[in-house]
Amino acid sequence: MAGVYVHIPFCKKACTYCDFHFSTTFEAYREELILALLKEIVSRKAYLQEEVVETIYFGGGTPSLLTQGELTRILVAIQANFNCAPDMEVTLEANPDDIEQNMMTQWKTAGINRLSIGVQSFDDNDLKWMNRAHTSEESIRSIELAKQQGFLVTIDLIYGLPNVSNEEWKINLTKAVDLGLDHISAYCLTVEENTVLDVWTKKGKIARVPEEQQADQFDVLLDFLENQGYEQYEISNFARNNKYAKHNTNYWRGKTYIGIGPSAHSFNGEKRAWNVSNNQRYIKALQSGASCLEEEVLTPQDRFNELLMTGLRTKWGVNLLELERILPLEKAFIAYIDAAVNNLELIRDRNQIILTKKGRLRADKIARDLFVV
Numbered sequence: 001m002a003g004v005y006v007h008i009p010f011c012k013k014a015c016t017y018c019d020f021h022f023s024t025t026f027e028a029y030r031e032e033l034i035l036a037l038l039k040e041i042v043s044r045k046a047y048l049q050e051e052v053v054e055t056i057y058f059g060g061g062t063p064s065l066l067t068q069g070e071l072t073r074i075l076v077a078i079q080a081n082f083n084c085a086p087d088m089e090v091t092l093e094a095n096p097d098d099i100e101q102n103m104m105t106q107w108k109t110a111g112i113n114r115l116s117i118g119v120q121s122f123d124d125n126d127l128k129w130m131n132r133a134h135t136s137e138e139s140i141r142s143i144e145l146a147k148q149q150g151f152l153v154t155i156d157l158i159y160g161l162p163n164v165s166n167e168e169w170k171i172n173l174t175k176a177v178d179l180g181l182d183h184i185s186a187y188c189l190t191v192e193e194n195t196v197l198d199v200w201t202k203k204g205k206i207a208r209v210p211e212e213q214q215a216d217q218f219d220v221l222l223d224f225l226e227n228q229g230y231e232q233y234e235i236s237n238f239a240r241n242n243k244y245a246k247h248n249t250n251y252w253r254g255k256t257y258i259g260i261g262p263s264a265h266s267f268n269g270e271k272r273a274w275n276v277s278n279n280q281r282y283i284k285a286l287q288s289g290a291s292c293l294e295e296e297v298l299t300p301q302d303r304f305n306e307l308l309m310t311g312l313r314t315k316w317g318v319n320l321l322e323l324e325r326i327l328p329l330e331k332a333f334i335a336y337i338d339a340a341v342n343n344l345e346l347i348r349d350r351n352q353i354i355l356t357k358k359g360r361l362r363a364d365k366i367a368r369d370l371f372v373v
């Protein structure tokens with residue numbers, strides 16, 4: 001079981017908080033970039049060996065800026081070079097302002113069956129502050145349209161914004177739930193280096209949001225969505241009717257994936273690899289047949305910590321026997337687990353350890369405490 005991730009490094013404009021790899025001036029080399037992606041797919045066809053590809057994910061950047069022709073060329077290349085299952089989950093990240101009736105027909109024809117819509121907030125003031133390219137009204141219309149067209153739909157929301165109260169955050173969540181979504185991802189705002197937000201913070205234009213305030217909104221998120229029948233199956237991801245995101249779930253469960261495109265990461269259980277985060281260098285390397293891929297071999301310690309971290313963030317937890325196959329479990333490790341079980345932060349079911357709701361509130365800290373260093 002494996003996944004293919006394709007990074008589309010184009011955006012209409014830069015959101016204030018974003019540190020993903022993208023460019024807002026891409027039209028001059030758009031076709032060259034597509035050709036480079038196609039070349040990379042062919043040149044790395046052996047990476048997944050004969051593993052069956054069950055998911056394809058177009059992320060970015062803004063993949064909804066691709067035309068049907070561009071999407072089709074990429075999907076045809078993936079299917080020609082990898083062993084693809086007939087019923088793959090094929091996700092496209094889409095911004096609300098790109099979602100129109102004719103585009104959706106084209107995406108369907110190309111083979112997309114799931115849309116991950118970058119809503120971020122249903123409040124126009126928040127959207128302006130984030131420099132998003134759409135309005136709340138466009139978000140609502142795009143979700144309704146996508147559902148009518150039969151796509152599986154998920155949205156991204158951001159909490160912990162300055163000047164947004166818990167009540168306002170709840171209003172945002174209410175709007176999301178009222179739209180009848182089966183999947184919602186919610187992320188806490190973080191100030192990443194070299195973003196507009198970082199500059200504003202350093203210049204004192206905005207104050208950092210206190211951690212306690214962000215933790216409060218995480219609490220609101222958990223309670224509210226739980227009451228509405230959503231299951232928190234990963235720290236930032238909530239689903240109803242078992243509509244889990246297959247692609248991301250495979251990441252969290254340590255499955256193999258290949259990343260195509262500038263800045264895209266790949267993982268095969270033993271090595272992690274990543275492409276250069278520069279569009280021109282990526283294109284030039286692919287044109288000349290040179291590599292723009294760096295890789296590192298994961299140590300047993302890396303693999304242990306990664307399995308622990310990603311597993312603990314999910315409702316399925318981590319299997320101690322799987323961890324033990326990588327490194328022996330120290331006495332202090334087991335003692336910490338026992339204490340966390342007594343403290344109602346962890347459940348231990350034979351060899352499976354799973355965070356409770358209380359534990360999920362400090363998931364990163366618990367994982368860090370258990371890391372092998």
Ligand code: SF4
Nearest residue numbers: 011014015018060061
């Ligand atoms: S958040 Fe999305 S749309 Fe905004 S700049 Fe980042 S990648 Fe582009």
